[in-house]
Amino acid sequence: MMQTETRPSSDTFKEKIYETFDHLHKHPELSWEEKETTKFVEQKLKDAGCHRVITFDDCTGVVGDIGNFSGDCPIIAIRADMDALYQEVDGKMQANHSCGHDAHMTLVLGVLYSINNNELLKKRIGVRFIFQPAEEVGAGALKLVEKGVVDEVDYLYGVHLRPIQELRSGFASPAIIHSATRSVQFEIDGEDAHGARPHLTQNAIEIGAYIMNALHSLYFDPTIPHSAKVTRFISGGKNTNIIPGKASMAIDMRAQTNGLMKELHQRVLEIIHNAQEIFRTPIHITDDYGIVAAESSEGAQEIAAKAIEKVLGSEKLAEGIITPGGDDFHYYKVNVPRLKATMIGLGCDLQPGLHHPDMQFEVDSLFNGIKIFTEILKIHSVED
Incomplete structure (x- = not known):
């Protein structure tokens, strides 16, 4: 109360x-x-x-x-x-x-x-x-x-x-x-495969892990507060012998100035695009919105x-x-x-x-x- x-x-x-x-x-x-x-x-x-x-x-x-x-x-x-x-x-x-x-x-x-x-x-x-x-x-x-x-x-x-x-x-x-704040939500849209046959698909969890690690490699002016982190990662089901090809993810971004947010947002989109190219798996952005500083x-x-x-x-x-x-x-x-x-x-x-x-x-x-x-x-x- x-x-x-x-x-x-x-x-x-x-x-x-x-x-x-x-x-x-x-x-x-x-x-x-x-x-x-x-x-x-x-x-x-x-x-x-x-x-x-x-x-x-x-x-x-x-x-x-x-x-x-x-x-x-x-x-x-x-x-x-x-x-x-x-x-x-x-x-x-x-x-x-x-x-x-x-x-x-x-x-x-x-x-x-x-x-x-x-x-x-x-x-x-x-x-x-x-x-x-x-x-x-x-x-x-x-x-x-x-x-x-x-x-x-x-x-x-x-x-x-x-x-x-x-x-x-x-x-x-x-x-x-x-x-300034921004949220990018996206779907990794690959195919499932048997756990014994990993060569037949790209693991959506590994694609998501690549994206998370790439976010940690972003560097900007340290005197301006900012952050980018994964806030949703849903993949896989009840069966543990299935390699999931699909995942739903979201990235939350913060930057103290509108200028830095513009730069941060562009780099995040580049990471998602690069993941799609590297893993040869479709990634669809489903929502991309933000609030100004x-x-x-x-x-x-x-x-x-x-x-x-x-x-x-x-x-x-x-x-x-x-x-x-x-x-x-x-x-x-x-x-x-x-x-x-x-x-x-x-x-x-x-x-x-x-x-x-x-x-x-x-x-x-x-x-x-x-x-x-x-x-x-x-x-x-x-x-x-």
């Missing part, structure tokens, strides 16, 4: 946050399947006073607008991701919010709850709340970019809970510097840092977090270069780690995040 402090029944706002989180945590949905989550958030946006709430015919996700969208005021957007992971929990495969997206949605709704009665702020800026599907498969942000959800936005902020190893509860960072904006980071200092104090303002993890949030900035964007890292004593089926965090840390984002909006309403 998630950790919370005693819930004061007299505190209506806190109870609303707890109830929102409890509902989202108990009703996880997978990427592109967030139908009930979309309906739930849509109703919350309407109930909280958004004058425009947008859903989409061909995908999940929902956007809510509040404030001044007349064209004379800056538009500030806050994005939350919606989808859960599919993993084994207590011996059962199921959807599970082990990446904190239930917390992100709750936090962003909490910001809306905090400002919906602030008439002065709503006169000075427009605020767009973006609830994005399919972050875990690296595709949701691109879909919403196509929908034009950030076309009129000036500043975009995101948030992600951070593991306890990076940030303790009570701390926050104005930027998460995610790496962070390209945060200094202006957005500076405002986020001011807000963190105001809410938590200067001693709780952490430096930008460099991480090999990835997030499709950064597609918004890469595809709309004029956009000023940053993702805030929120300390919450999260452990044992993101994507762990038993991930836990201090839910009351969400109130720090709500205050930080509310302060960001207040800064924009005064400075812009």
